[in-house]
Structures are given as C-alpha cells and as structure tokens.
Amino acid sequence: MTRHRYTARTVDPHDLYERSVQDPVADIHQLVRWFTKVRGRDPLTLREDFAGTSFMCAEWIKSDPRRTAIGVDLDRATMEWGRKRHFQPANPEGADPRRMRFLRGNVLSARTAPADLCCGFNFSWCVFLERATLVDYFRAAHRALVRDGLFALDIHGGLEAFSVCKDERRMGGFTYIWDQGAVDPITHRTIRRIHFEFPDGSIRRNVYRYDWRVWTLPETREALLEAGFRKVDVLWELYDKNGDGSGIFRRVEHATNEDSWVAYLLAWK
Numbered sequence: 001m002t003r004h005r006y007t008a009r010t011v012d013p014h015d016l017y018e019r020s021v022q023d024p025v026a027d028i029h030q031l032v033r034w035f036t037k038v039r040g041r042d043p044l045t046l047r048e049d050f051a052g053t054s055f056m057c058a059e060w061i062k063s064d065p066r067r068t069a070i071g072v073d074l075d076r077a078t079m080e081w082g083r084k085r086h087f088q089p090a091n092p093e094g095a096d097p098r099r100m101r102f103l104r105g106n107v108l109s110a111r112t113a114p115a116d117l118c119c120g121f122n123f124s125w126c127v128f129l130e131r132a133t134l135v136d137y138f139r140a141a142h143r144a145l146v147r148d149g150l151f152a153l154d155i156h157g158g159l160e161a162f163s164v165c166k167d168e169r170r171m172g173g174f175t176y177i178w179d180q181g182a183v184d185p186i187t188h189r190t191i192r193r194i195h196f197e198f199p200d201g202s203i204r205r206n207v208y209r210y211d212w213r214v215w216t217l218p219e220t221r222e223a224l225l226e227a228g229f230r231k232v233d234v235l236w237e238l239y240d241k242n243g244d245g246s247g248i249f250r251r252v253e254h255a256t257n258e259d260s261w262v263a264y265l266l267a268w269k
Contacts, residue, residue: 006174008202014053014081016196017208020169020176021122024056027154028063030235030249031117034266035150043116047072047144049107050124053082058095068099072110079104108137114146121154126212129189131223134215138227142269151229151267153220160260161214174198188214217263224267235264 006016035043044067046060051071060069073079079102087097103110107120118141128134141151160180167178174196181191194208221232235249239258249264 006196006198007200008196008198008204011174011196011198011204013196013204013207014078014085016171016174016176017194018053018055020171020174020196021194022055024059025063026247027056027119027121027152028060030264031119031150031152032063034233034235034251035117038268039148039150042066043150044068045113045115045117045146046070047112047115047118049073049118049120049141050122051082051102052078053085054079054100054102055082055086056119056121057100058082058086061095061099065096068101070101070103070112070115072103072105072107072112074104074106076104108133108140110140110144112144115144115149116146117150117152118144119152121152123154123156123210123212125153126215127210129187129211129213131219134220135223135227138224138229138267141267142228145269147269149269151224151269153265153267154262155215155217155220155265156260156262157217158258158260168197183214190214217265220265224265229267229269231268233266233268235266237261237263 032043046057046069048054048056048069048071051057051073054071057069057071061067083102086095087100088094089097103112125137128137145151162183164182165180169176177195177197179193179195183190190212192210192212193206195203195205196207197203224232233251236252236255238246238248238250
C-alpha cells in the first residue's frame, strides 16, 4: 500500500475510509463466485445501496467490460466525491462513467432497473432501528432484483459486538480506530465511531458516527425470509486456533462463536 504523509489538518476522510474499511475486490470475488455457482451464469448488473463514494461500483465496472452499476445514497457531496475519484473519463485507472448511474435517494423507496446483484455492505443497514423498517428495506432490495437475483449483506457479531471497546489498526500512514459504545440490552441500540490518528500525534475524532442497532444473525435471516427471499445462506469465515480470520469463507449451517466475527448473508430471490 502506498504510504502517505497524513495529518489531521490535511486528511481526506473519504480517502481514509476507503483505505481502512472497504475491500470491494474481495466482496466482488465472493458475490461472483457464489452467484455463478448457484445460478450458472455471470452477474452483470449491480445495485450498491448506501453506496457512499461508490467504490464498489467502480471496482465492479472495472472487473468486466460488460458490467454496469447503480449507486444509491442520500449524501450528494459524498457521491460527487466518488464520481470525481473513481469515474473521471480522463483517468486511465478509473471506471467507465458510461456504465455507472448515481442515484441520490432513499434505499427504502429508490426505484431502479432490476439488477442481478444488490448489496448493502459495511453494516450500513444497521441504521434501521425497528424490525418493521428493516423488513421494508429488505422488501425494497427484493424488488430491485431480477427474477433470479441475489441480495448480499455483511453482518458483525460475537461477544465483542455487544461490548464497549476500541479496535486500532495501523494502516499505511495512519491508524484507524473503531470505537464501540455501550449496547442498550432492551433495544440493542448503540453508537459507534471512527477516529483516525496520524504519525505526528494529531487525531481526527468522530470522523464517522453511527447510530445503529446490533442485529443478530438469526433475526436478520428471519427478516429476509419474511421479506420474500426464498433462501438465505451464511458464508462463515474460517478461523485459526488463535481466533484470527483467514479471509476464506464457507457456506455453513452451524458455526462456533468467536469473540468477533464478520459473515456474509446471501439472500436468494
């Protein structure tokens, strides 16, 4: 990874978020692998909900000259940042802007052409605090798909998901800090924050702040089925004896709980 001389004064939060949080190439690999395996054809159209800078849309388009994408998000400024970063016609490393559509809208009501794949990654869907609203969103995702489409989520769990804690990771030129607040045991509502610290000792606090509900895997799976999906598969990461993730995911029906885990949910229409 290229090293940058970041400071709190010069930092670009969107750039740091993409570098520290997102891994769209790995996500795309998982989605294409399972879609092709189950459906027997290549997926060509993607709708990315809570798209932000549409980083995943860009990597999707770059992965195959036939692929197109739609990014749905409420924040116009963030979307414009992503347009300039990833879809400049003059950028030889960028994605083809002709195969990309930006849609500023609410994922609960946004109407788009049916896609092979729809995804809601980075736990953004946890913004829905009530079960009825979550099911409404899953129904909207169901409508956004073609007849044999796939809706994918990532989900975080384990004992640490309900704990007050901080997780620090040193990146290329900065430190990413994930800051978890207390979880209300009655509502499962929690505040989570992202801070960034830099080699000169400066720090940017609360760069991102999330008011989320911690949804468990069983209740999320049940909500997806209620929304109309025929089947929901769990892709579980393989862990070593020290509890470290391998980056290899397997479809499972049962798993051993870890202190902290991230899984994919694949909801088949």
